[in-house]
Structures are given as C-alpha cells and as structure tokens.
Amino acid sequence: MKCPFCQHEEIHVLDTRMSEEGDAIRRRRRCGKCDKRFTTYERIELTMPYVVKKNGSRAEYSATKLRSSLALALRKRPVSAEAVDHAVLAIEEKLLTSGQREIDSHAIGELVMQQLKRLDTVAYIRFASVYKNFECLAEFQDAIEEAGHDTPPANLS
Structure with a gap:
C-alpha cells in the first residue's frame, strides 16, 4: 500500500x-x-457470477429478474413476500458460494425449481412447464410425481 x-x-x-x-x-x-x-x-468483496445464456451470450446476474420469475410462478398463490425473499437469498447464497465466475442459466433455473418445489407445488409446476417447455400431459404428470404429490388429496366430505 x-x-x-x-x-x-x-x-x-x-x-x-x-x-x-x-x-x-x-x-x-x-x-x-x-x-x-x-x-x-x-x-469482503463478493461478486455474483455472470450468467451464460442458452445462446452463449453473457449477462450480469439480476436479482430483479430472479424475483420477477419467482413472482410470476407464485402469482395468486398463498406464499408470503418474506418466503420469496428467503428463496431469493438462498439462491444467491448458492451462486456466491459456488465460487464460479460464470454460471449457466440452466443451473439458475434448477435452483429456482428447487425453491419453488419447497414453497408451493402449483408454482413449481407452473415454472417447470415453461422452463422445461412441456408439450404434452405426460410431462405435467411427470413433474407432479417429481414434486412428490403423485397421490390424490384425501376426500374431505
């Protein structure tokens, strides 16, 4: 110095x-x-990794984009803003602790799906259907089974 x-x-x-x-x-x-x-x-200086998109271009990580993706999937679902904040922080912590300078957008999508599966099954299915580009009913059924809700709810009558 x-x-x-x-x-x-x-x-x-x-x-x-x-x-x-x-x-x-x-x-x-x-x-x-x-x-x-x-x-x-x-x-301490922590920097988020750059996001490598499907087309190979690179972009700066955006917490706003992450939050809006979660909000879209959780639209009209009974999930608190605090729970969404915790999900965003959990994803960001994993990105920071990965130690990578660049991360594939696919990996971020997988982290989002993990958090949505924990928060709300319907939101998870919504996000997965767009993220994985579902084209038939069988893909929805597979996602529902993957979410751990392959048994129908009990009859409440």
Missing part, C-alpha cells in the same frame, strides 16, 4: 479495529516518510 499523500510505500499500522457494523476492519495508518495519518477499511 502507498501513502495517499506522498506515494511512499513504507506505511505503519497504528491501530486495528472492527467497524461498528462488524462488516469491515478499520486500520489507522501512518506514513513513514511524510508522517501523515490516514484510515483504511478492509471489506
């Missing part, structure tokens, strides 16, 4: 503390040449 005042490279750390928010390390430093003091902060 260089001194921001004189560009000298001999810098001494005088004090190290955790920031008030707990998300950074604050260091007081002093230049060995000009004797001026300054503060630096160390923070």
Whole structure:
C-alpha cells in the first residue's frame, strides 16, 4: 500500500479495529516518510457470477429478474413476500458460494425449481412447464410425481 499523500510505500499500522457494523476492519495508518495519518477499511468483496445464456451470450446476474420469475410462478398463490425473499437469498447464497465466475442459466433455473418445489407445488409446476417447455400431459404428470404429490388429496366430505 502507498501513502495517499506522498506515494511512499513504507506505511505503519497504528491501530486495528472492527467497524461498528462488524462488516469491515478499520486500520489507522501512518506514513513513514511524510508522517501523515490516514484510515483504511478492509471489506469482503463478493461478486455474483455472470450468467451464460442458452445462446452463449453473457449477462450480469439480476436479482430483479430472479424475483420477477419467482413472482410470476407464485402469482395468486398463498406464499408470503418474506418466503420469496428467503428463496431469493438462498439462491444467491448458492451462486456466491459456488465460487464460479460464470454460471449457466440452466443451473439458475434448477435452483429456482428447487425453491419453488419447497414453497408451493402449483408454482413449481407452473415454472417447470415453461422452463422445461412441456408439450404434452405426460410431462405435467411427470413433474407432479417429481414434486412428490403423485397421490390424490384425501376426500374431505
């Protein structure tokens, strides 16, 4: 690190503390040449991987697109906004912890389907039918069985 005042490279750390928010390390430093003091902060820098689309193009990850896809599948379903937020966070955490710089859009779609299967079966089937481009009733039946609801509900009369 260089001194921001004189560009000298001999810098001494005088004090190290955790920031008030707990998300950074604050260091007081002093230049060995000009004797001026300054503060630096160390923070974790996490970046989402780029999304590689079906056509091979790359795009920046968009939380808005992810949230709108979930919202569309969950439209008129009894799922709270808080549950959707948790699903988005779970997907983003998996993307961040993957350590990949690029991720295939198909992999994101699979993560979305995992979350929807957990949240709401109808929303899962809706999303899967578009995502997997269902063309016949058998594909819907397979998706329903995959969701774990292959037995009809009990008669409530």
